Amino acid sequence: SDHSLDYPHAPDAVDWAVHFPAAPGPPEFADVGCGFGGLLITLAPLFPETRMLGMEIRVQVSQYVQDRIAALRVTPDAPTHYQNISIVRANAMKFLPNYFAKHSLSALFFLFPDPHFKQRKHKARIISPTLLAEYAYALRPGGIVYTITDVKDLHEWMKSHLDAFPLFESVSEEQLRAEGKGSILDAVYTSTEEGKKVERNNGEKWLACFRRIEVARET
Numbered sequence: 614s615d616h617s618l619d620y621p622h623a624p625d626a627v628d629w630a631v632h633f634p635a636a637p638g639p640p641e642f643a644d645v646g647c648g649f650g651g652l653l654i655t656l657a658p659l660f661p662e663t664r665m666l667g668m669e670i671r672v673q674v675s676q677y678v679q680d681r682i683a684a685l686r687v688t689p690d691a692p693t694h695y696q697n698i699s700i701v702r703a704n705a706m707k708f709l710p711n712y713f714a715k716h717s718l719s720a721l722f723f724l725f726p727d728p729h730f731k732q733r734k735h736k737a738r739i740i741s742p743t744l745l746a747e748y749a750y751a752l753r754p755g756g757i758v759y760t761i762t763d764v765k766d767l768h769e770w771m772k773s774h775l776d777a778f779p780l781f782e783s784v785s786e787e788q789l790r791a792e793g794k795g796s797i798l799d800a801v802y803t804s805t806e807e808g809k810k811v812e813r814n815n816g817e818k819w820l821a822c823f824r825r826i827e828v829a830r831e832t
C-alpha cells in the first residue's frame with residue numbers, strides 16, 4: 614500500500630514536539646479509535662495543560678482529524694490554540710505500547726468502539742484480557758478507563774472483562790462527577806460524532822468506567 618505505517622519502536626522514540634509544538638512531551642489522555650476527533654476537540658480547551666493523543670486506524674479519517682486540528686491551530690479567534698491535541702494513524706490493538714510509556718496516561722477512552730457483533734469476530738474487540746494488560750501498563754495508578762457504547766451486548770462484554778481484570782476496579786459515574794470529572798463525562802456522552810449519531814437515532818448509551826488500581830508492589 615502507499616500508506617506505509619511507520620511505527621515508533623518505543624514511546625521515547627516519538628518526537629512529541631511534532632505533535633505538541635507549544636509544550637512538547639508525552640500525552641496524558643489517549644482516545645482509542647478516535648474517529649473524527651470530537652472528543653479531543655471538545656476536551657482541548659477544557660484541559661489546556663493536558664496533552665491528548667487520538668489513535669485512528671483509517672487513513673482518511675486520521676488525515677481529516679489532522680487537517681481539522683491544523684486548521685483550528687491557525688484560527689485567530691479560537692478559544693485555545695489546540696496545541697495540546699494530536700492524532701496518529703495507528704492500529705491501537707497492535708501498537709498502543711509503542712506510543713504510551715508505562716504509567717504515563719491518566720485517562721484512556723474507548724468511545725463507541727466497533728461492536729463486532731458476530732461471535733467469531735469477538736477477538737477483534739478492542740477490550741480483551743491481553744489488551745487490558747497493555748492498558749493497565751500504560752495507565753498510571755488512579756487513571757481512568759472510560760467506555761461507552763450504544764450496543765448493550767458490547768457494554769456487557771467490556772464491563773465483564775474489565776471487572777474480571779485484577780488491575781481495574783469499577784467506578785461509578787456519580788463518584789467520578791464528585792471528583793470533578795463531570796466535564797469529561799459530558800464529553801464522553803455527547804462530543805463524538807458517533808455519540809451524536811446515537812442521539813439523533815434516540816439510541817441508548819451505556820457508560821462503564823474503571824480505575825487503574827494502586828498496588829503496593831508490582832514486578
Ligand code: SAM
Nearest residue numbers: 646647648669670704705706724725805806807
Ligand atoms: N470514538 C469515535 C466516536 O465516538 O465517534 C469513533 C467511533 S467508530 C464506531 C470506531 C472507530 O474506531 C472507527 O473510526 C475505526 O476506524 C476505529 N478503529 C477500529 N479499530 C481500530 C484499531 N485497531 N486502532 C485504531 N482505531 C480503530
